[in-house]
Amino acid sequence: MPDRPLRADARRNRERVLAAAQEAFAAEGISVPLDEIARRAGVGAGTVYRHFPTKEALFEAAMVDRVERMTSSAREALTAENAGDAFFDFLQHMVAGGGVKRDLADALGPQRANAYEGLARELQTAIGELLSRAQQAGAVRADIGLAELMTILKGFFVAVHIDNANSGLQERAFAVITDGLRLR
Template sequence: MNGPTAKPPLRADARRNRARVLAAAQEAFADEGLSVPLDEIARRAGVGAGTVYRHFPSKESLFEAVVLDGVERLSEQARERLTAAEPGPAFFEFIEIVAEQAMLNKALCEALESAGGSLSHTPHTDFRALFGELLRRAQAAGAVRQDLEPEDLTALLAGYLAINRQSSPGRALGRVLTDGLRAT
């Protein structure tokens, strides 16, 4: 794209700084969620706050970039499970993978629990479509109840994450929810 709105490619040092900011933000958001100060992200990246703002106009845009990267990785996990010989176990395994990743990353957890929030970009759309396809395949195999729609998955996932986050260690309360998804 060479039109008037195309951005010139970043210099090598600017690319490195951007990558450092993203890596530091990923770590900081995973630890503290959206409440982490931008100055702390800049400190972790070893750059000034101005460098952060040059690449990301707001903390929210940086947060979104970090979360979209996590969502893209989860989408790849879903794609891998679309070819599973047993769609039911693949569907429930994916729910577990998402929950594990979200529990390790407060930013991802917050984004997934927010039912999409401002994550309207393609990676989030892909995630939801792929998750929906996993559901349809599991339903066709008779492993998941038929009265669920792909649109229900965001709310179910948010509930599953909340249950897992608030239950005592060693308690599998999320299993109550997933057992309720199984076909009888």
């Protein structure tokens, strides 16, 4: 029997749990208790378990949601008139919107054997299209390919996560990266 669509209140609760989980996992890692995620979401633990039977299932769903949202944002940026601005704005969105977390760095990584590998590939494809458009518009160096860009981004995300970089350091490091990508 196919899955029935969730009732509106159940869908809202699921979205609140996912948002709280993303925030909690980003701040505390996967060790955060499910009861704490339920508290942050404003729901009971039973609601969390109804939607996500294990913490691993919740983590995976949170990552899938994050990557889907990032991919949607990248695809939307592809419709922008100014390809260079769209590319750099999207990169800024990745950094500001949670890109400085190790879980997103893992999702961006090459050949991951996990549930979001296909989604990560879709995200990389959209980023590659943004890069190509920006290069064709003369806004980004032509000698940077998608593989180099993804390596640079992943390195940035991991470095600022490991070092617990403050926002000023993150901004300066990101500025160095974007300056290096720009066509002079």
